[in-house]
Amino acid sequence: MSAETPPDSFCPACEENLRRLTGPVCGRCGAALGENPVVPSFPDWQTICFDCFKKPPEYHAARALFSYEGTGRDLVIGLKRRQRVRVAPLLAPALVRVGADFIANSDVIVPVPLAWQRRVSRRFNQSALIARAIAGRVGLPTDLLGLRRIRNTPSQVPRRRDERIANVRAAFCLRRAGDFDGLRVLLIDDVITTGATADACARIFFHDGAREVRVLALARKLRNGPPPSSHAAPVPPPRGRKRR
Numbered sequence: 001m002s003a004e005t006p007p008d009s010f011c012p013a014c015e016e017n018l019r020r021l022t023g024p025v026c027g028r029c030g031a032a033l034g035e036n037p038v039v040p041s042f043p044d045w046q047t048i049c050f051d052c053f054k055k056p057p058e059y060h061a062a063r064a065l066f067s068y069e070g071t072g073r074d075l076v077i078g079l080k081r082r083q084r085v086r087v088a089p090l091l092a093p094a095l096v097r098v099g100a101d102f103i104a105n106s107d108v109i110v111p112v113p114l115a116w117q118r119r120v121s122r123r124f125n126q127s128a129l130i131a132r133a134i135a136g137r138v139g140l141p142t143d144l145l146g147l148r149r150i151r152n153t154p155s156q157v158p159r160r161r162d163e164r165i166a167n168v169r170a171a172f173c174l175r176r177a178g179d180f181d182g183l184r185v186l187l188i189d190d191v192i193t194t195g196a197t198a199d200a201c202a203r204i205f206f207h208d209g210a211r212e213v214r215v216l217a218l219a220r221k222l223r224n225g226p227p228p229s230s231h232a233a234p235v236p237p238p239r240g241r242k243r244r
Contacts, residue, residue, distance in 0.1 A: 010071065012078035017070030021063075021098075021220065023188035028052040029195055030062040030220055057195050058202035059187070059213040063099050064220035065091065068191050072219045076191050079218075080126040088126070091218060092133035099134075099186075099216040106214065109135050109142045110205075112197060113149040113172070130218065131188040140186070146179050147172060147201060171203050186216060193221040 010018060024033045027046025038053040048056075051149050066072040075091070078084040096103065111127035119125055135142040153169040174180070185205050187198060192215065202213040 012069045018072055019067040019069060021066055025063070026052055028182055029057055030064050030192070030215075030217075032067065032222060046226055058199040058206070059195075059215050061102070062192055062195065062198060062215035062220075063102060064192055064217045065094055065098050066219055068193070068219040068221040075217050079129075080122065080190060081094070083123075085124065085129055086124075086155055088129035089216075090131045092130070092137055095130070095216060095218070096137050099214075102186055102214045102216055103134070103140065104140050105212070106140060107183040108146075108180070108214045109140050109188060110147050110201075111142075111144060112187060112201060113147050115149045115151065126190045127188050130190065134188065134216070143179070146175050147204065148175055172201055174204060174208055177208060178209065180205050183210055184212040184214075185210050186214055189215065189217045191219040191221065192200040192217045 021030070021032055024047065026029060026049035028048050029052050031049050031051070033047060033049060038048055038050055045236055064073075068076065075087055079087040108130045111131040113123060113127075114122070114125045125144075131142050131144070134140075149171055150173050187201055187205075189198065192198060195215075198215045202215075205213050
């Protein structure tokens with residue numbers, strides 16, 4: 001990053017290897033859409049990817065700033081493993097722009113928590129750093145302790161989707177029941193891969209009575225699914241408490 005560039009810009013070499021998710025993305029999981037998107041029969045919904053057509057996520061929608069490859073992967077790894085904590089405030093303006101509609105429809109910002117063992121060894125939670133940087137710009141309240149990770153789960157990196165889902169099962173709980181009742185939650189993470197962690201957190205919030213859960217992350221792992229059926233059936237709506 002050069003001194004002449006704005007905070008969320010990079011030198012030509014890094015920018016060349018950074019794939020920003022600025023093109024069409026899935027209206028649910030935020031993945032980049034391929035050549036065969038699925039269009040649900042509900043007119044108010046955005047185009048969704050084949051994976052979300054087959055199995056919609058628990059959360060309402062997710063967005064990420066860039067794909068988890070090249071410079072994007074280096075930024076995430078540098079933040080959480082090499083203590084380059086300046087990445088969070090430097091990229092906060094771009095995250096606010098990408099997630100503007102999410103922020104406008106949220107009541108509280110909550111980071112994905114770390115287990116205490118990892119928190120002690122790392123000395124910080126990278127998702128909490130991102131959450132605080134965003135909150136400082138938009139004025140939304142941030143609950144850094146409301147969601148807890150009660151199991152020190154192994155790394156998700158080498159695992160398949162089914163293994164990731166099993167790995168985070170019963171890994172989260174709330175500090176106090178009822179804290180998110182009726183609220184619209186913006187969940188912050190550093191990277192979305194299969195979405196298993198976001199799904200597990202969303203289930204906890206909905207069980208507590210949350211109205212909506214959206215996910216905002218620095219990066220998202222690319223995935224390529226098979227072409228969708230030419231006869232798209234209606235996709236079930238996102239979970240959440242019905243308004244009274």
